[in-house]
Amino acid sequence: MDATLSVEHVTKRFGMGETAITAVEDVSFDVAEGEFVSLIGPSGCGKSTLFHFIGGLTAEHGGRVAVAGETISGPHPAIGMVFQEESAFPWRNVIDNVGFALELRGMPRAERLERARHYVALVGLQGFERRHPSELSGGMRQRVAIARTLAAQPRILLMDEPFASLDEQTRLLLGEKVTEIQQQLRQTTLLITHSLTEAVQLSDRILVMTFRPGRLRRVVQVDLPRPRNDDILTSPEFGAYVAELWGDLREEASRGLQAAEHAAG
Amino acid sequence: MPRAEVRLLAPACGVLSLIAAAAALQALIVTDVVSRYVVPPPTDVVMAIARIVREEHVVARFLLTSGETFGSGLLILAVGVPIGFWLHRSALARRAFEAWVAAWAAAPLVLAYPLFLVLFGRSSLTIVVLGFAAGVAPVVLKTLEGLTATRRVLVDVGRSLQITRGQMFRKILIPAALPEIFTGLRLGLTFSLINIVGVEFLINFGGLGQLINELAERYDLAGTYAAIGFVLLASMVFFACMEHVERWLRRTH
Ligand SMILES: Nc1ncnc2c1ncn2[C@@H]1O[C@H](COP(=O)(O)OP(=O)(O)OP(=O)(O)O)[C@@H](O)[C@H]1O
Numbered sequence A: 001m002d003a004t005l006s007v008e009h010v011t012k013r014f015g016m017g018e019t020a021i022t023a024v025e026d027v028s029f030d031v032a033e034g035e036f037v038s039l040i041g042p043s044g045c046g047k048s049t050l051f052h053f054i055g056g057l058t059a060e061h062g063g064r065v066a067v068a069g070e071t072i073s074g075p076h077p078a079i080g081m082v083f084q085e086e087s088a089f090p091w092r093n094v095i096d097n098v099g100f101a102l103e104l105r106g107m108p109r110a111e112r113l114e115r116a117r118h119y120v121a122l123v124g125l126q127g128f129e130r131r132h133p134s135e136l137s138g139g140m141r142q143r144v145a146i147a148r149t150l151a152a153q154p155r156i157l158l159m160d161e162p163f164a165s166l167d168e169q170t171r172l173l174l175g176e177k178v179t180e181i182q183q184q185l186r187q188t189t190l191l192i193t194h195s196l197t198e199a200v201q202l203s204d205r206i207l208v209m210t211f212r213p214g215r216l217r218r219v220v221q222v223d224l225p226r227p228r229n230d231d232i233l234t235s236p237e238f239g240a241y242v243a244e245l246w247g248d249l250r251e252e253a254s255r256g257l258q259a260a261e262h263a264a265g
Numbered sequence B: 001m002p003r004a005e006v007r008l009l010a011p012a013c014g015v016l017s018l019i020a021a022a023a024a025l026q027a028l029i030v031t032d033v034v035s036r037y038v039v040p041p042p043t044d045v046v047m048a049i050a051r052i053v054r055e056e057h058v059v060a061r062f063l064l065t066s067g068e069t070f071g072s073g074l075l076i077l078a079v080g081v082p083i084g085f086w087l088h089r090s091a092l093a094r095r096a097f098e099a100w101v102a103a104w105a106a107a108p109l110v111l112a113y114p115l116f117l118v119l120f121g122r123s124s125l126t127i128v129v130l131g132f133a134a135g136v137a138p139v140v141l142k143t144l145e146g147l148t149a150t151r152r153v154l155v156d157v158g159r160s161l162q163i164t165r166g167q168m169f170r171k172i173l174i175p176a177a178l179p180e181i182f183t184g185l186r187l188g189l190t191f192s193l194i195n196i197v198g199v200e201f202l203i204n205f206g207g208l209g210q211l212i213n214e215l216a217e218r219y220d221l222a223g224t225y226a227a228i229g230f231v232l233l234a235s236m237v238f239f240a241c242m243e244h245v246e247r248w249l250r251r252t253h
């Protein structure tokens, strides 16, 4: 199956009358099969709104999302999601959390446990298989959620700030592993982030969003070779991409901040 | 402090306070500050235990009352949890009925026992149904509360994985609401037990409640209090069992 993801003229408003907020306005883009695209923008610019929309979890909206050219209405089997909020099931231990999607599919227990164990190790949680989320740190819980989605091996991977609660080192290493799998499985990937370095490290293309209304401001093609090892991460080219993005984002971010101050004052 | 000691400390404190209170009461009665014809001396109550076990079939009555409460508990779960789900799903039903359920929880249902007698006869069925009616409301309300408090993202994880409706219940909604459901059940069973013993007392039929009625009529105060002690025991057994079941359920989900 072709796993191209298309987003066309998506608009989403919250509320009505004077207090209405246009969270996302007329956003269109494609993610080709096997492509890694990041979406970056200041806090509150509508990234998560777009994420829920693409995942088929929002009912009323304008515009269209298509997988392989076919409009989707509701959650699609090819799409796997990692949510921004903490989403590990508190009543399941690590291994059963990670095996959740496989369990729903009716995969035999032995096979399921083996696959789950593999992904638990991949996110660096071996030894914690029998622990419950309440016994883990916030970053570890987030890794459980990442592993749960990866274990399902979706053709299209949507991630909403999956590495936000991780320290810089873990973030780099985990980003590396995720791209490894992504390259191997040729997953179509959309990553939402507000980390500039993370976006440049992982992506083929970066979409920059504006603040209120959330529109696409610019698309940056990242022409750095893969795998993006330490040499590349420390190269001047890498730095140049980060600086370029910062130039774009700075303006949007300060507008976001002003809006927040205005609202608070 | 070693672990075992820590674990025993709390129950030991509880038992010692009870003994101390009983000793104080005993002292008040011995010194005639409190009349022994109003409150029987604690030692008499303890002694009466053996007597009511021997002469009044208290063990069988204990099992009967516990069994009736257990039956009510099953009915409460079988009816209360689905009603909670229904109120959660239907905004209209919730707005229409939530306040009624809360009012129902506060109603002194045991006073309606003649109605239950007419409907179900002078039988255990009446008692079980009354126990159910008295205890169902907290389970409905707590189930609803647990479902409402379930974080949106957990449901979204399921939806994003094309979960079926049945799986959504079994694997997400029920486990998420389970702690609240059990809180409701603990409250509900307490209401049930109180009302069951109350109606046994009122219609002079069945287990511990009837015994309490008889002993009180014979003015056997020590025996009456000893029988009340068995009601407390039933309540404690239920609490302990529920804690185990809840822990087991949480592990298997
Ligand atoms: N359910 C809702 N009701 C009303 N307004 C909402 C709702 N959800 C989001 N919004 C508004 O829509 C805007 C975009 O929110 P969204 O969560 O998409 O931002 P975001 O880009 O993901 O931010 P962050 O980076 O902080 O996660 C915000 O201004 C927010 O106030």
Ligand SMILES: [Mg+2]
Pocket (backbone or CB within 6 Å): A047, A048, A049, A084, A160
């Ligand atoms: Mg967000």
